[in-house]
Amino acid sequence: MIPAVTDPDNNEILKSLGCDLHIHVLPGIDDGAQNLNDSLALVDAHYRAGIRKIIATPHIRMDFFVNTQESIHNAWLRLTEITREQYPDLVIAYAAEYFADDYFLTLLDKREILPLAGNYVLVETSLRHDLVYFGDIIREMILKGYQPVIAHPERYKAWHNNPERYNEIYELGVIFQINLLSIGGAYGPTEQIMAERLIQQGWIGALGSDLHRVSQYKYIKQAVENPYFKSLRDLKLLNHTLLSD
Template sequence: MFSFFKSKSSIPSVPFLLESIESDWHSHVLPGIDDGSQNAEQSLEMLQEYVRLGIKKIVATPHVRADYFKNTKESIIEAQSKVQHLITAHQLPLVLEASAEYFADENFLQLIEQDQLLPIENQYILFEFPMQSPILWATKLVEKLQRKGYTPLLAHPERYRYWHGKPQEWGKWKNRGVCFQLNLLSLTGHYGSAERRAAFQLLDTDYIDAVGSDAHGLSHLQKLNELAKNPHFDKLQQLPLLNHLE
């Protein structure tokens, strides 16, 4: 009988929680091109929550993978223009940049060769490995990116369970010049306790270069409010993250 009074989220919003982080480097806010926002209405809900959280810049990173999401530079830029239109029409204090989350597949190798990538800040390429098992040609992939002048930025290293309990595996990639992007929700246990533990370990070893929400919708952004009382989030805010604006 109290449902009438329920807000959309049971978690109270913490205004400007992410103000010190400044920008989100991993977001599925672009509508209708992957498993994130499905339409302009959902994108607008996310944009408004970003403003409440104190985020000033969003890097949109839709999936690019040959088996599920065959996005191209063109499809991403077209979806970006729709979200930019929302930002302008609603006078939201947000900067939007279009990039992608590239899945490590043959298609990605071709895009690198063909210079068809959308880097973050003209430099960083956000990419992900398969969740189930490591790929044998991962080193080749990283070297290909580096030869093209890019800095590889690995999405959510805390989520690859085949590296759990093997911090030397993280160290190998850091030594090869790969930057790490932590999912903020991993600190809350959103993906599981093993992922949370791995996130804490990555923070303790100072391996984190950037953070992202990896938000696929409004509910993910609202769940970030749980970070307010998280001591690891306090530590994160002291780091010289790539997220900080000039």
């Protein structure tokens, strides 16, 4: 299976990052890559960009994506059977992006969690509504020994007009992970401005692409030209920690 031809201008533009810890690259299990060709196109684009570790993070959400450790592992096997030969120096691991709800609490109680590595767990909340119990779930994660990594806080529209919500969640002891797509303008100016504001405040501890399809790579190219991305290159991000794990 041959990956799609990617833009040669992508060469090593993400080398300083090295690891992508939020990407929907596994084939056919969520709203990301729909088949192996889609997956390989994403992998190839990332490899050319200088990424040498990919942590696949398919959604786990009871009302939309009822993935399990088994379904994720099987999708990972399908992909890595090909990539380990084509990209021998590329590590592809898997975790999950959890939606913070009652089902997630059940998984926490059962210790059936797929972390990014160690105790780092990627978790998201509603993009549209401020779910008042989100803070309680974060506290429960921490109580059980997990380090919450909050996926794309810049995209939570209900928080945009309530900056205290960012303060409240950040002060719980979480890691904020923003999307490269946000910095590149993929979701619009509001999300980009919020991402840049969080960078200015020094609150960003991780970057993820959150890529779902290779056509989004044009926004990755725009992101790396953004001065705010360049300001993150000298920071010790979670990406760098996990790259060396």
